[in-house]
Amino acid sequence: MNRLIRIMTADSALVPLAAILMGLVLGALVMLVGGYNPLTAYWALLTKVFGSRYNLGETIREIIPLMLTGLAVAFAFRTGLFNIGGEGQFMIGATFATLVGVKLTGLPWILHAPLATLVGALLGGVWGGIAGYLKAKRGVNEVITTIMLNWIALYLSSYIVENFMLQPGQQRSLPIQASASLSIGWLSALFDNARLHWGIVLAPLAAVAFYFLLWKTRQGYELRAVGHNAEAARYAGMNVNRNIVKAMFIGGVFAGLAGVFEVLGVFHYQVKAASSPGYGFDGIAVALLGMNHPLGVVLAACLFGMLTYGSTGMSFAADVPPEIIRVVIGSVIFFVAAQGIVRIVLAPLRRKGKGTANGNT
Known part of the structure; x- marks a missing residue:
């Protein structure tokens, strides 16, 4: 029963996190179609943000x-x-x-x-x-x-x-x-x-x-x-x-x-x-x-x-051209706004979690 409560509480956090992940994956697919390496691109993003104290400070400012x-x-x-x-x-x-x-x-x-x-x-x-x-x-x-x-x-x-x-x-x-x-x-x-x-x-x-x-x-x-x-x-x-x-x-x-x-x-x-x-x-x-x-x-x-x-x-x-970068950001926004799609994707995992919780009750 306690496990079920924890699953229900975590649901509100799971949906936006899943939306972010799905947006980043869709952005990666767009980059692949455009002939760009998404791993290199995302690593470059992290390096830009955390690569120096100046960039970290400017990120905070943003x-x-x-x-x-x-x-x-x-x-x-x-x-x-x-x-x-x-x-x-x-x-x-x-x-x-x-x-x-x-x-x-x-x-x-x-x-x-x-x-x-x-x-x-x-x-x-x-x-x-x-x-x-x-x-x-x-x-x-x-x-x-x-x-x-x-x-x-x-x-x-x-x-x-x-x-x-x-x-x-x-x-x-x-x-x-x-x-x-x-x-x-x-x-x-x-x-x-x-x-x-x-x-x-x-x-x-x-x-x-x-x-x-x-x-x-x-x-x-x-x-x-x-x-x-x-x-x-x-x-x-x-x-x-x-x-x-x-x-x-x-x-x-x-x-x-x-x-x-x-x-x-x-x-x-x-x-x-x-x-x-x-x-x-x-x-x-x-x-x-x-x-x-x-x-x-x-x-x-x-x-x-x-x-x-x-x-x-x-x-x-x-x-990576700026247009594709905006597609990546837009993809995250899309899945955040269309949380019904995210919940459909998460539904099998949620049913599995609830089934496990009932089994432990």
């Missing part, structure tokens, strides 16, 4: 925004909403953090950096809250509004950069003040000048806050109750509309923080972008792979960060 945008999507999913707007919330957070970092002068670091971080995070939350408000008050589907808000954020960000802080002769903003930087000099030096910043501390803390808020507070209970059954929650006296807005706002804060760390900790300026950076959309895959649980999101972000940064090693060392 993981941080994926972790935060994954949390933004997962938080909404846990409350019965679909936050497809992580991309726009990311850009709004980055843009307004840059604005504070460029325009405010004369402040000490202890005030300037937290202020820029707070403004970016809150504005990202407001951007998510707009979709929550339209859902709660007007019944507008949040998938539609968040997608539309992504485009508005892209053009609004470019407008702000061009009209308020454009560096002459460049397609980017003026550099932020040194007092607004979130870089950690001694940590970067430890990793051979990799672009590490305070996100390495605050992103895991955001995952802890996610867990604590949803499962250890009354407010979290209300948010989850609204997500499970809005009508039942309303009958129980909960303010459904307010919780919808609140859930989208909190998700937006996570995504906004991702944008904040990219500009204040990595680049120190904001680009006048013609397209979105993609972290918000990758966050959807991270949330799916992490089963919308904060620990799962952290682990999934680590995997996607390794695949994203290590893919350059596959390109240079194994001569």
Whole structure:
């Protein structure tokens, strides 16, 4: 009986792990068809990630925004909403953090950096809250509004950069003040000048806050109750509309923080972008792979960060073209999203495990 319980508990972890393995196998088959050696390619990926302290540090740097945008999507999913707007919330957070970092002068670091971080995070939350408000008050589907808000954020960000802080002769903003930087000099030096910043501390803390808020507070209970059954929650006296807005706002804060760390900790300026950076959309895959649980999101972000940064090693060392590399990453995402296929493949193993467990009961 105890063995059966362990098997059932491990099932939630087995499915995403199997999805990752199946995605990597499919990617290997595609590489074989294309005339490339998948073993060499995957070894090159691992060598790129773990081959030097600099590359390891840059991999960690790549993981941080994926972790935060994954949390933004997962938080909404846990409350019965679909936050497809992580991309726009990311850009709004980055843009307004840059604005504070460029325009405010004369402040000490202890005030300037937290202020820029707070403004970016809150504005990202407001951007998510707009979709929550339209859902709660007007019944507008949040998938539609968040997608539309992504485009508005892209053009609004470019407008702000061009009209308020454009560096002459460049397609980017003026550099932020040194007092607004979130870089950690001694940590970067430890990793051979990799672009590490305070996100390495605050992103895991955001995952802890996610867990604590949803499962250890009354407010979290209300948010989850609204997500499970809005009508039942309303009958129980909960303010459904307010919780919808609140859930989208909190998700937006996570995504906004991702944008904040990219500009204040990595680049120190904001680009006048013609397209979105993609972290918000990758966050959807991270949330799916992490089963919308904060620990799962952290682990999934680590995997996607390794695949994203290590893919350059596959390109240079194994001569695998970028298109095939994206197929490998896309294959993992496909099997994560299509978990019904994974469960069908795992069904014979699961039946065998349950049969063994019954035999030992």
